[in-house]
Amino acid sequence: MSTQNAPALDQGAAPQPAAGQVPALSVAGVSHSYGARKALNDVSFAVRPASFTALLGLNGAGKSTLFSLITRLFAVQSGKIDIFGHDIGRTPGEALRLLGVVFQPRTVDLDLSLRQNLLYHAALHGISRREARARSEELLARIGLADRAGNKVRDLSGGQMRRLEIARALLHRPRLLLLDEATVGLDVKARADIVGHVRQLVSEQGIGVLWATHLFDEIAATDDLVVLHQGRVLARGPVPQVIAEAGASDVNAAFARLTTQASPASAGPARSADT
Numbered sequence: 648m649s650t651q652n653a654p655a656l657d658q659g660a661a662p663q664p665a666a667g668q669v670p671a672l673s674v675a676g677v678s679h680s681y682g683a684r685k686a687l688n689d690v691s692f693a694v695r696p697a698s699f700t701a702l703l704g705l706n707g708a709g710k711s712t713l714f715s716l717i718t719r720l721f722a723v724q725s726g727k728i729d730i731f732g733h734d735i736g737r738t739p740g741e742a743l744r745l746l747g748v749v750f751q752p753r754t755v756d757l758d759l760s761l762r763q764n765l766l767y768h769a770a771l772h773g774i775s776r777r778e779a780r781a782r783s784e785e786l787l788a789r790i791g792l793a794d795r796a797g798n799k800v801r802d803l804s805g806g807q808m809r810r811l812e813i814a815r816a817l818l819h820r821p822r823l824l825l826l827d828e829a830t831v832g833l834d835v836k837a838r839a840d841i842v843g844h845v846r847q848l849v850s851e852q853g854i855g856v857l858w859a860t861h862l863f864d865e866i867a868a869t870d871d872l873v874v875l876h877q878g879r880v881l882a883r884g885p886v887p888q889v890i891a892e893a894g895a896s897d898v899n900a901a902f903a904r905l906t907t908q909a910s911p912a913s914a915g916p917a918r919s920a921d922t
Contacts, residue, residue: 669732671696671823671855672717677726679712686712688878690726694823694871697853699846701866701886703902704875710859711751713875714827717857718748730823747816751828755812757801761792764800765815772819779818786814790844806837810844817848823855824848830865838865863899872898874905881905 672694679687687709694700704710715721717728719739728735733742755764762783769779787793790810792803800808809829816824826845830838842865848854858865866872872889874882882889882905886898893901 668696670694670729671698671731672857673727673729674713674717675727675729677713677716677723677728679709679716679721679724686878687716690875690878690880692873692880692883694855694857696731696822696855697849698871699849699856699858699867699869700871700873702857702859702873702875703861703863703866703898704859705861705906707877708875709878710875711827712878714748714750714825714859717825718746719743744819745822747819747821747824749809749812749816749824749826749829751831753808753812755800755808755815758799760797760799761787761803761811762796764811765818768815769818774819782818782820786817790814804837805833806840809833809837809841813841813844813848817854821854823857825857825859827859828861829858830860830862838862863897863902866898874902876906876909879909881909 670693674693675691677687677690678685690709690713692700702710702713712721716723717730717735719735723736730742730745733745735742756767759767765783765786766776766779769782770776774782784793784796787796790813792807792811792814795803795807800811803811813824813826813829824845829845830841833841842858845856845858846867849856860866866886868886870886872882872884872886873880874889882893882901884892890897890901893904895901895904
């Protein structure tokens with residue numbers, strides 16, 4: 648693909664919260680290295696409250712490393728990460744109480760029932776048994792699995808397990824939800840159901856969402872978009888803005904143009920790559 652007259656990298660301004668509104672997530676100048684290999688290089692972007700932000704990148708882009716930093720599995724080496732104004736390094740308790748996470752690997756206990764998985768997680772957050780039961784029943788009803796509450800998780804389909812993990816992440820009523828490749832291994836219908844469910848959380852409950860993916864069809868024109876490639880942010884902003892500034896017709900073409908410009912020797916994006 649020719650890079651003649653290609654746009655400069657990272658032209659887009661990060662979507663900003665309204666005046667006086669604190670970002671759900673602020674990532675500012677974050678870099679991270681594994682020995683001599685730099686996984687993230689001066690990454691900066693923001694997630695607005697009650698918004699859906701797609702973090703788009705292929706295998707090796709740095710998405711999982713970034714999630715590990717936001718959730719404090721790794722310490723921040725350089726830069727700053729805030730959750731609703733709370734620095735995760737200085738006030739981790741306040742920051743992480745506002746955060747719910749769904750990681751790519753399955754983390755539910757297959758031999759416990761749906762209800763037991765939720766109650767165990769609630770106990771870790773210090774939620775009383777009575778309140779935990781009420782919240783669990785409410786969430787199971789919302790995801791359409793109230794009638795399976797006593798069943799073992801291993802009896803669920805892949806899509807149902809993902810919905811259970813999302814419900815579990817919402818038990819402590821966070822204001823920001825991170826999802827790392829949440830639809831990996833699901834069929835087309837199950838993927839669409841999960842994406843639709845998360846978008847409904849944004850519109851109905853005002854939750855801010857950071858959705859990491861390598862799949863273009865999971866990104867909508869109304870989303871905010873961060874393109875991460877080889878540890879660098881190549882573009883950020885509302886989807887139509889990113890597409891226009893890349894001189895492209897859609898997200899797929901914009902991603903190909905941006906990543907080819909950043910890596911001229913690259914053969915282009917691979918649709919099936921994982922994070």
